[in-house]
Amino acid sequence: MNCPFHILIFKSHMRSYRELPLKIFELGTVYRFEKSGVLHGLMRTRGFTQDDSHIFCTREQIVPQLQELVTFVLEILRAFGFTDFEADISTRPVDKSVGSDEDWQLATDALFETIEASGLPYQVAEGEGAFYGPKIDIHLRDAIGRRWQLSTIQVDFQMGNRFGIEYVGADNERHQVIMIHRALFGSIERFFAILVEHYAGAFPVWLAPVQVGVLPVAERHHAYAHRVVDRLRSGGHRVELLPAHSDTLGARVRKAKLEKLPYVLVVGDSDAEEGTVGVNRRGTDDPERGVPLDDFVEQLGADVIEHA
Amino acid sequence: MADQITLTLPDGSPREYPAGTTGAEVAASIGRGLAKAALAVEIDGVPVDLDQPIDHDARISVITGASAEGRDLLRHSTSHVMAQAVFDLFPGAKYAIGPSITDGFYYDFELPDGRRFSDTDLERIEARMREIVKQNQPFLREEYAPQAGREVFADQPYKLEIIERASAGDLSEEETGDVGDGSTVSVYRNVDAEGNVLYVDLCRGPHVPSTGKLGAFKLMKVAGAYWRGDEKRPMLQRIYGTAWEDKAALEAHLHQLEEAERRDHRKLGAELDLFSFPDELGGGLALWHPKGAAVRKVLEDFSRERHEANGYELVFSPHIAKSVLWETSGHLGFYAEGMYPPMEMEGLPTTRAR
Known part of the structure; x- marks a missing residue:
């Protein structure tokens, strides 16, 4: 429900066709009074943050904008490892609708064309569109095959009129702006919950709250362990040191595993001498000993940017 | 009434049958496998018991277990079997409604003396249900005029209330499963080999032909539920169960539930110290702890960076x-x-x- 705010920003000065499409984006926190019985962790809250976008465009730009949007949405969702997508296209309701026949045809055809070009399986919800425009919902399947609705791309023929949003065309005449509303994650909170469940808490390295745990075997390895931590932090990584005095090595390794740390580095005498680390990669049982720290730093860097 | 009727199969092919042919007979005429798997038929899109005579031209399709309609039917019939088991084990129980739901079914009961079902009770009920399935009791349908229907359920206050409200047109969605529009009262009985009535229920139907068609089910849990969702009415006990077309489907579902529980973000959120919902804030409002916030920051930074790279302009506005x-x-x-x-x-x- 950030549309009115974005519209006011658009209206802050008279816009020329040269400025369109104008795409406004905000991580906007909104509040909804949900009944207690339907609240569900982060999936259904009373305060949540939408990744809310509004695209202000001309009639001619509707088609390329919708195509760009679908491509963009899929690109972002794929970065999280999702591969299984489906679309629902909601078409013009039978009774009441706003907007000309041509506009509805144009927008609906564009949605179909775009989805068909994307190769996504899709279903049509005949007549289920809002009275002010057709829309696409994009669903994905998580690691255990559950279907989640994620993104919504909603064409809006009415809002321009309600708020009197216009632009000056190449003909020097005023024309009504078309709006496209778009939520990609839906809400950060809900998407985060879906990610937690999809990964079962084992976030990929680039997302993990702590990416590397450094475990000195004994007190005398602390100085070296601190140097390893500093080296990794200077690369912008999220690192935690689990000191020798806090618990036995075995207990610390178990704790790091429970916290699903992507990497656990154990450093002992030979490591301090030779500038190496013992690498425990999440999901493997056998550590790789004596890995030169430089090699590990390079590997870690590669792992983190892999998602893009 | 015509002597011959034309029934059109899902593939569009028409078949001639004598008027009064039942769905079971149609299925048998198509194939033995289909006859065995048939649970009910759809006549012009409306589900109907297999033993009901068909007396007009119609589109017909056979409902088997491995379909949405089939599973719905299995679940609803299983809820009846559960209620029968409850009456066998808990004399004096009252029942309300027992619809099928996503992936399962439930039935609401009121036990005498405010007794509540325990986990052991559920085990006993499930065991009794398996006996009922083994006995292969037929489901027999009978229609009554509303007044006669009321007499059938004279000692069941919740069923009486549903019948009353049906005639006033005041039913919830689940309750219409019991009485439809209330112009007649349809009743299903389960009988033994000698024809003794073992169980009676108010139900629009249809049902599977006999309890032997059921079996891939499991009782899941008990919860409290106010009659009609109204806090001023009695709290009934709702037993939830799940039912599927075969053991493999049931196992897959139970495995799915286990996996989902293992991954529940609320559980992991607490274990991994990502976020919390302290009472002090009120319901539905989350606190993001440093570890959760670290992930959220990466998420948001990624989103902002990608949007700006794609020509979006970032703004801020008030709440x-x-x-x-x-x-x-x-x-x-x-x-x-x-x-x-x-x-x-x-x-x-x-x-x-x-």
Whole structure:
């Protein structure tokens, strides 16, 4: 429900066709009074943050904008490892609708064309569109095959009129702006919950709250362990040191595993001498000993940017 | 009534049958496998018992277990079997409604003396249900006029109430499963080999032909549920169960539930110290702890960076504004109930949170 705010920003000065499409984006926190019985962790809250976008465009730009949007949405969702997508296209309701026949045809055809070009399986919800425009919902399947609705791309023929949003065309005449509303994650909170469940808490390295745990075997390895931590932090990584005095090595390794740390580095005498680390990669049982720290730093860097 | 009727199969092919042919006979005429797998038929899109005679031309399709309609049917019939088991083990129980739901079914009961079902009770009920399935009791349908129907359920207050409200047109969605529009009262009986009535229920139907068709089910849990969702009415006990077309499907579902529980973000959120919902904030409002916040920051930074790379312009706007803003946008018309109530402050226009 950030549309009115974005519209006011658009209206802050008279816009020329040269400025369109104008795409406004905000991580906007909104509040909804949900009944207690339907609240569900982060999936259904009373305060949540939408990744809310509004695209202000001309009639001619509707088609390329919708195509760009679908491509963009899929690109972002794929970065999280999702591969299984489906679309629902909601078409013009039978009774009441706003907007000309041509506009509805144009927008609906564009949605179909775009989805068909994307190769996504899709279903049509005949007549289920809002009275002010057709829309696409994009669903994905998580690691255990559950279907989640994620993104919504909603064409809006009415809002321009309600708020009197216009632009000056190449003909020097005023024309009504078309709006496209778009939520990609839906809400950060809900998407985060879906990610937690999809990964079962084992976030990929680039997302993990702590990416590397450094475990000195004994007190005398602390100085070296601190140097390893500093080296990794200077690369912008999220690192935690689990000191020798806090618990036995075995207990610390178990704790790091429970916290699903992507990497656990154990450093002992030979490591301090030779500038190496013992690498425990999440999901493997056998550590790789004596890995030169430089090699590990390079590997870690590669792992983190892999998602893009 | 015509002597011959034409029934059109799903593939469009028409077949001639004598008037009064049942769905079971149609299935048998198509194939033995289909006859065995048949649970009910759809006549012109309406599900009907296999033993009902068909007396007009219609489109017909056979409902088997491995379909949405089939599973729905299995679940509803299983809920009847569960109620029968409850009556066998808990004399004096009262029953309310027992519809099928997503992936399963439930039935609401009231036990004498305010007794509640325990986990052991559920085990006993499930065991008794398996005996009922083994006995392969047929489901027999009978129609009554409303007054006669009331006599059948004379000692079951919740069923009586449903019958009353049906004639007044005041039913919830689940209750219409019991009586349809209430013009007649349809009743299903389960009988033994000698024809003794073992169980009676108010139900629009249809049902599977006999309890032997059921079996891939499991009782899941008990919860409290107010009759009609009304806190001023009695709290009934709702037993939830799940039912599927075969053991493999049931196992897959149970495995799915286990996996989902293992991954529940609320559980992991606490274990991994990502976020919490302290009472002090009120319901539905989350605190993001440093570890959760670290992930959220990466998420948001990634989102912002990708949007800017794609030609979007980042803006910030307030969380509150004059109510009038949402009247113009039309949101108040649609979403008023969902929005937090307006705030009135002396000398200022009415304000709302977005």
